Amino acid sequence: MVDRRVLLSGAAAMGVVGLVGCGKDSQGKDSKATPTPSTSASSASPSATAPSTTPSTQAPVSPRVASEIATGLDVPWGMLFLASGDALVSERNTARVLRITPEGDVTRVGKVAGVVPPGSGGEGGLLGIAFPPGDETTLFAYITTARDNRVVTMSFDGTSLGRSRAVVTGIPTSTHHHGGRLLFADDGNLFISTGDAERSNLAQDKDSLAGKILRVDQFGDAAKGNPFGNRTWSYGHRNVEGFAFDAEGRLWATEFGNKAADELNLIQAGKNYGWPRVEGRSDSYTNPKATWLTSDCSPAGLAITKSTAFLGALQGRCLFGVPLDGTNAGTPEAYFADDYGRIRSVTVAPDGALWVTTSNTDGRTSPSSGDDRILRVTV
DSSP states (O other), rough: OHHHHHHHHHHHHHHOOOOTTTTTTTOOOOOOOOOOOOOETTOOOTOOOOOOOOOOOOSOOOOOOEEEEEEEEEEEEEEEEEEEEEETETTTOOOOEEOOOOOOOOEEEEEEEOOOOOOOOOOOOOEEOOTTOSSSEEEEEEESSSSSSEEEEEESSOOBBBOEEEEEEOOOOSSOOEEEEEEETSSSSSSEEEEOOOOGGGGTTTTSSSEEEEETTSSSSSSOOOOTSEEEEOOOOSEEEEEEETTTOOEEEEESSSOOOOOEEETTOBBBOOOOOOBOSSSOOOOOOOOTTTTTTEEEEEEEEEEEEEEEEETTTTEEEEEEEEEOOOEEEEEETTTSEEEEEEEEEETTOEOOOOOOOSSSSSOTTTOOOOEEOOO
16 A cells, blocks of 8 residues: 555655646636545545535635735744734744744744654654643643654743743654644643554554544643543544634544545544544544545645634645534635645634645745745635
8 A cells, every 4th residue: 555645755756736626717716626426435445535525605705815924934833823913833844933923023932942853754843832721921832752742831921932841741753643733722621633653553542642632631631521531532533733613612623534535524522533444434433524535635724714614735735615504514615726835724813814824845845935934814
């Protein structure tokens, strides 16, 4: 079996980009992603196709790139906003945390200690960052070290970072599949996405920290009410890199598939999302709400606003919008197809616009002048 990373790397080397569902029509307008026939997509069946999404009327959004906020960044990965409207942005490879104003002023506030940058083709480093609710003085970060992936915390005084302290350690690591997204709930508990660390069997082991969505308190202990009495909230995940709450407080997540289906999932406590036994829909595991062929998407960051899930597509080289109606998802719409290259993180700014990062300096494609950049997208 050929892993999708090999396929992606080979495509990048040949200058080939799969844009089915992310193309433009003859007038240059972004075209809708074309769903494939609904079918079970097992990882044991490479020829299986990804299932279709449930048809729905597209939400009344019209994303437009209003401006480029910042350029010349090095794999911007995590992004969160201060009350002032400025953003903190983590750079995966350099382990730097930057403060970026809406006007585009960029200031380094610190470098997170202990981070091991990824080697060629690797995906680790300084990944997600998050503040607890109502607290801009304590920064949490997901990092790759020489021994593990872990969550650390450090003080932040508005201009500089303090020394880091480990909160969760021992998350399995490898060259690929680190997960790495952090998201606090209003109750102060922290959701953490972890990858399977290229050991897919760990995703089904509820006691392993790999291939999971974890829910912990601010000391790193299992949060009260977790379904298995440990830190696991949901399991059977391959590599989740995007989290967002909808207006009703439901947690959604993006997930990288292997050969059959990339996914947008509605996350529920104690549910099994199937990896490595299945990709896409099945009769035995929790089904995704929307799917793509793995050649069309590679979903990374996620933000939800105006009843629409916006997700960055790395392989798809576009921003996808997926209309949401309660717990249902409609047909994905592709925006900015191949205009800016690989799209990674998406975050809703205080003014309601989206801040969207490119990921063209991550070694998977040839960066353009000015990469990587942060775009301000009005919706």
